[in-house]
Amino acid sequence: MSLKVDRISKRYGDLLALNETSFEVADGEIFGFVGSNGAGKTTTMRIVLGVLAADSGEVLVDGHPVDLDTRRRIGYMPEERGLYPKMKVGDQLNFLARLHGLSKSDAASAVERWTERLGVEQRLGDMVSALSLGNQQRVQLAAALVHDPKVLVLDEPFSGLDPVAVDVMSAVLKEKAAEGVPVIFSSHQLELVERECDRVGIIAGGRMRALGSITELQARGNPQLEVFAPSAPPGWAAGIPNTVVLQEGKGRTLLELQPGADDQAILRAALATGPVHQLISRRPSLAELFREVVA
Structure with a gap:
């Protein structure tokens, strides 16, 4: 499965948030999406998900426009916490898995698998508000993965994680990419992006300013x-x-x-x-x- 963002633009009043932004993420590719605050990263991701509508341009998954069925196959991790703080971790993950169409037994199995993989299996009975920021981030990732998505869109997934948790998160993203899942994530941790990503896009002022592999981007600069x-x-x-x-x-x-x-x-x-x-x-x-x- 592949993801294509084709010349999308978005305006908020006088602010042109996106200006014909384009990029592609191939099957099994990890794509780093970087830019300053307000550059247009989150707006782009919300348009990919169908949460926002672009003024022009389109988003294609495997060559088809994003519809309800496609959205169910996308795993999304927002930068701001998207979980219910007063709901127990296990109940919340089961609820989200069922929303994506999993049966009761499949949802329970998926919750068990991903909470163990991410090291929060002991927190299933805790409310999200009782967790540390790092564990909230792990649960947020579990929520993005629990329905076995075919596309992963992650907004600042490494924020607030300690080095061990960063390694776990990196390993999971590589595993999903090895399964053929296109992965796009934004991050201000540029050393991590440089280490983990196959290709990188740099956005500024709503326009894609540079796009390519690390080697290709480095060739732009002087030795x-x-x-x-x-x-x-x-x-x-x-x-x-x-x-x-x-x-x-x-x-x-x-x-x-x-x-x-x-x-x-x-x-x-x-x-x-x-x-x-x-x-x-x-x-x-x-x-x-x-x-x-x-x-």
Whole structure:
């Protein structure tokens, strides 16, 4: 199953929240959807679910417009808590599973399986309001998975999780992708997006500004060179042609190499200050690319 968002636009009065935003998520692909607050991520996800209607454009699942039957096969995890705080965890998950069409016995089996998988099986009798934020997030994910969805749409799923819970969440998303489920999630944790996602879309001002694999996005930026010269004084690289000093401190200098930069000239300049212990070529991180694209 695949998901296609095709040139959707949405306006709220004078605010153009989405401006012909397009992307696709293939079968078994994990797609990272990143952008600043107010960039249009949540609006896009709500249009995918059919909660909001786009002013123009369309959303297709396996080539067909989203209808009631399609929505029942989508697992959604909102950024804000979408659970009933005064309802017991087990009762709530069973209720949601039944809403998606599962039989009573299938719903009970699914609740047992996913709460065990996510480490909240001991909390079935607790009200959601009594759980920690991290456990609420785990239950929220269980709610998105309990009906065995064919598409997963997750808004900030890693928010508030400790490192162990992040690992569990990551493993679950990879398992679903391995089953052929297209997974889209938004996150401000760009290192995690860089590590987990097959492709990434960067949205700003309601428009998709960059789209591709991490390798493809990194190819957009200039290469970088990290120099470790312990004796080099501050500002030693300031005059090297076609280079920009990105970071400097404790003997380490990170340079951006613009067209025409000469790495041998950089090495000679570094050696003129004393010994050079490391010279490492690297590409910009997703966080650096994000800042560049958004700016």
